[in-house]
Amino acid sequence: GRGTYSHKVTEWTLQGVPTVPPGNVQAEAVNSTAVRFTWTAPSPQFINGINQGYKLLAWEPSRPNEVTVVTVRPNFQDSVHVGYISGLKKFTDYYSSV
DSSP, X not given: OOOOOOOOOOOOOOOOOOSSOOEEEEEEXXXXXXXXXXXXXXXXXXXXXXXXXXXXEEEOTTOTTXXXXXXXXXXXXXXXXXXXXXXXXXXXXXXXXX
C-alpha cells in the first residue's frame, strides 16, 4: 500500500530570459563620441521573470570582437527607456544593439 507523504514544500524555478527583444530601438549620435539609445520594454508576459536591465552594445564592423557594453537598469516608471554609450571614436561607423 501507500505510505504517508511529507509536508508540502514550496520552491520556485529560476528566471528565464525574455523571449522577445526590446521594441522600437532607436540610436542617435549626441556628439562626436556618444550615442543615445531609446527603446521600449517587451511586454511583461515575455520577460519570464523580473526585468534586471538591458545591455547596450556597440562595435566597429571591422572589429566584431571588440564590443563596448553598457548596462542600463530598467525604468519601471516610463514606457521608453534611455541609455548612452560614450567614449566612441570620432567619425567612425558602428553596429549597435540593445
